[in-house]
Amino acid sequence: MTYQVTARKWRPQKFDEIVFQDHISKTIRNSIKAGRISHAYLFSGPRGVGKTTMARVLAKALNCLSADGPTEDPCGTCENCVEIKEGYSFDVMEIDGASNRGIDNIRELRENVNLAPIKTRFKVYIIDEVHMLTKEAFNALLKTLEEPPEHVVFIFATTEIHRIPETILSRCQKYLFKKIPVETIVAHLSKIVEAESYKIDKEALYPIARAAEGSMRDSQSLLDQAISFSDGTIKEEDALSILGVTTLFSYIDILNCIAEYDRVKLIDEIDRVITLGIDVQRYVSGFIDVIRSIRLISGGITLKDIIGFSDEEISRLKAAGGKYTDEELSLIFKIASELEGGLRFSTNERINLEMAFLDMLNIKKSPSVASILKKLSGISGNMDNNIAAGAPQDQKTGQKPDGSSVEDNIKSLFHGEVIE
Ligand SMILES: Nc1ncnc2c1ncn2[C@@H]1O[C@H](COP(=O)(O)OP(=O)(O)OP(=O)(O)O)[C@@H](O)[C@H]1O
Ligand SMILES: [Mg+2]
Ligand SMILES: [Zn+2]
Incomplete structure (x- = not known):
């Protein structure tokens, strides 16, 4: 037997096999049951989430021979189902919008549209990447959509719905596919x-x-x-x-290096990531996701649809996050987000990565705003006490009776126990 890639072998053949797009399957099934077939469907959403798959199942549902009319449960074994599944049905055409984007392609389509289907109830045109059509091609298509022949169903699929003219959109039943958690x-x-x-x-x-x-x-x-x-x-x-995908270990190593102020190990880890040829942009967006998740988890949020980590990973994240205050995590998040933006224009990703992570390392060394405020309130408390004890500081020099000034005290914040 020849080897088939998983994505093809496991392409869902029925509505209920398409995961996480139930909101769409349900509506379409109901409309088939009620006999309300639209002449134009528009499936939009990110790549690889089931748009073409749904289009093919719909084509089968419309044409399956196991029932007298369209059925919400195509059998998968009748002649029509098999031909549609294998992609050689005369009446169900898949057209790539990117390579058939011109007016001539759509003109040809318009001529064919009027011919009755050979074996099926409905002629189905699945146009992928429909946003790639030229303006003229859209205009030609619009004419057909305004008065579609009874036996024709269009299913448009796109990852970029915003590039489709409003005139087309308004004539379609629109379905938004979701990213899968x-x-x-x-x-x-x-x-x-x-x-x-x-x-x-x-x-x-x-x-x-x-x-x-x-x-x-x-x-x-x-x-x-x-x-x-x-x-x-x-x-x-x-x-x-x-x-070349990053496991949580790498991120946790990085977080530990930052917490322990270990520059050498940090730079080592970055070197490892670069040498392994890991996609840096992806690496950083993964890191951002880790920081976000730690903050949510420490806030008590562990919903599975929101946090994309296993239970075991969540406990690892908790342990790593325990070394940070929320304020520190927020600063790390900001640096990482800036890094992510900067990488788009970068010619040397390694440097961007090193500099940003070193900045994160410094967060641990700098006093937090909270600790400064605490210290300052301590100073003002001391000053109040001094005033109350009748020992005001010298107005001109700001010197307190022990010879130290407020300025000295603030300086001590940055060189005293906070920094060391
Ligand atoms: N929701 C899903 N449930 C189960 N498998 C899915 C789902 N979405 C995608 N797949 C798997 O991915 C393969 C490709 O999906 P499909 O061609 O439907 O994606 P698409 O949304 O049309 O992507 P593109 O925008 O790149 O054309 C399917 O054959 C199937 O194996
Ligand atoms: Mg597709
Ligand atoms: Zn069938």
């Missing part, structure tokens, strides 16, 4: 891993799911890579060296 991706990958008997620890699925940034397809490609690179059982640490 880490926990949901991990659960789905676990099912695949079990069914395929892959040797990979569940903990290793977390860095994979996080690196996929909400895309199920990306998570499945990363899983394929991990499986093909390794012959033994893949553990969490392996995810880093095999895939």
Whole structure:
């Protein structure tokens, strides 16, 4: 048997197999049940979250032969279902908007639209990346959308809904696909891993799911890579060296270096990340996510849809976060966010990374605003006491009876126990 990549092999064939887009499946199923078929659907959302998959299931639902009319439960085995699944149905056409973006392509489409379907009830045109069409092509398309033949259904898919003219949008039923949370991706990958008997620890699925940034397809490609690179059982640490995705270990190491003011280890860790060829932008956005999660977790928020970490990782995050005040974490977050922005224009990512992380290290050395305020209130308390005891400071020199000035005291804040 030939090897099939996971994303293709595991493409959902029914509405209820498409995870995390239930809000869409449910509405579409209900409208099929009620016999309300639209002539134009628009699926928008990030890449790899099920738009094309949903379009194909809808095409099957409209044309499945197991019922007399459109059904919310396509059988998957009739001639129409099989042809649509395999992609050779005459009546269900997938058109790539990026490579057929001109007026001529749409003119040709408009001529074909009028011909009745050969084997199916509905001719379905799935136009992917529809935002790539030219203005003229959109205008031509609009004419068809204004008076679509009874037997035609358009399904447009796009990652950039804002690039689609309002005139087109207003003629479509619009559905917004969501990014898939880490926990949901991990659960789905676990099912695949079990069914395929892959040797990979569940903990290793977390860095994979996080690196996929909400895309199920990306998570499945990363899983394929991990499986093909390794012959033994893949553990969490392996995810880093095999895939160039960062495990939590690296971030926790960095946080520990900052907490312990260990410059050498910090620079070492950065060197390791760069040498492994890890995507720096991704690394930093992962770090930002870690800081955010620590702050939320310390605030008592551990909702799975909000925090993309396993229970075990959450306890590791708690331990690392325990070395910081919320104020320090907030400063670290700010530096990391600036770093993330700066990296876009950077020609030397290593330097940006080193400088930003060294700045974070200094946070631990600087007195916090809270500790300064506390000290200052102590000083003013002392001054009040002195005044009350009839020993006012000299108005001109600011000297107190013991010879020290307020300025001396503030200086001591920065050179005394706070800094050392
Ligand atoms: N919601 C989902 N549930 C289960 N599997 C999914 C889901 N979304 C994506 N996948 C997996 O990813 C593969 C690709 O998904 P699909 O082609 O539907 O993504 P897409 O949203 O159309 O992406 P693009 O914008 O890049 O075209 C599917 O074959 C399937 O294996
Ligand atoms: Mg697609
Ligand atoms: Zn069928």
